[in-house]
Amino acid sequence: MLYSPINYQGNKSRIVDRLLQFIPQGTTSIHEIFCGSAILSFASNIEQVYLNDTNHYILDLIEFFCQNEAERIIERTDEIIRQYGLTNTFYEGRNQYIELKHEGLSHYNREAFNRLKFDYNRDKDISKLFTLIIYGFNHYLRFNGKDEFNIPVGKVDFVVSLRKRTVDYCKAIHNKHITFSNSDFRTQTLYEGFDETALFYFDPPYLITDAPYNTFWSELDEKDLLDLLDSLNEQGLRFLLSNVTESNTLINTFVKEYY
Template sequence: MNQFLLNNYLKSPLNYTGGKHKLLKQITPLFPTEIDTFVDLFAGGCNVAVNVDVKRIIANDINTDIIELYEFLKRCASSDVIAQIEDIIDLYGLSNTTKYGYEKYKTSSSKGVGTYNKKAYEKLRRDYNKNPTPLMFYTTLVFAFNNQIRFNSKGEFNTPVNKRDFNKNMKKNLELFIDRLNTLNISFSSKDFKDISISKNSFVYIDPPYLATLAAYNENGGWNEKKEQELLDYMDALDAKGVKFALSNVFENKGNKNNLLLEWSQKYKVHHLDFTYHNCNYQAKNKKADSTKEILITNY
């Protein structure tokens, strides 16, 4: 029988829109108690995958930069990764307030180091876009606004500079995440969800882009009604094979209803969760607590 790490939930080192860290205490008790292979079909920040204790984990995401980062982190010791990130910071002349404080950069904690880092960060970002590597990807995220992952239509990382740098909390979070990866039997893939082979003894957790929202992952037409219908058909096929799944989603956001999902969900079990995304950028103007309520749909 699998046991979920209810008292030791790790937070992803990636600030991924819609990350499920705050929902883990509600989601994981709803998972089956017997799981052989756990498949995280849209892994994103990997908050769910690294917080389940099962025999085998497959974490998939279409974003190759994210998957290559996870594969790199799993091959390395956390101390080595942090040392290499600090080398990049020194190379580009970016701030290190943990080591030197804010006085060195003629600023304060409230003002932050965005002005100081702007030119160096933009060079780092350009260099990453020209020659992307996992370490450059993560270091760029550290100095990106709100540590957000955002690419333009050309596939270039385009988030502006952050007011913070590689502080103690980020270092500790990354260290714990790498150490956890090194204890798990986890493999990574970067495929379209339809191309993932699912065995009958697998449990599939599905946290796709939300059709009803306007998050960064939807801005360039990355998720639409066609994709949504393909996913619903895919889950019906899993159900026909006897494969258990759980889907995270919302029925409505800012008055936009996902009618495809509403109709499809009637044949399965809907769990209403006690959480809304008040602080997420794609719902910042939405003040209705019930309009973006998270749900979990299961076929068991």
């Protein structure tokens, strides 16, 4: 089981141990075409990892974890927390805070969080983005049309579990040789020059569930993806697909038929 400190929406932490069993013997590279926080790649023992996503912010964050030791990231985050006057219950304890139901620490952090958000949207310092995700609502990573981070304050702060996840995630990443790309999944070069020892993992936005990035995913995208899988299959390339066929009363007929 591997968790990332950013709790990326739709991440595969909870099912990664089951997914790992689907990686065929003899796989030498794993290619996450919709990588998000790339939990499968980092939990696997495959060293060569190719990560692609249209969201460059998630790639920037992975690069940040890749280029820095966990201790330095935690130190820098604590500096930002101090500088802006956010709560830090890991050091301060919780006794001095009164946490109202459904609000957690949000009323203590709202003003400092908004100042941090304002500064981040001007200087785009990646360590500030990491701090915003920790203190932001549901740890969402979302930007508006002007490329501004636009999540409101959340209920929690830099608790011990997020610190541990930072250490575990960095450790997993530091063992990998990573190639990044920031392309749409239809880009042909993502699939060129590989053979059956490569495994392509597809974990796209889901047509019938909620996540900030699902809004932009259409039935046409879904059809294009299923066509692409057929074409990879014809070329003898291996792939693994995650998707949701039924959710409450909704059914994804495209994927259901494809399965």
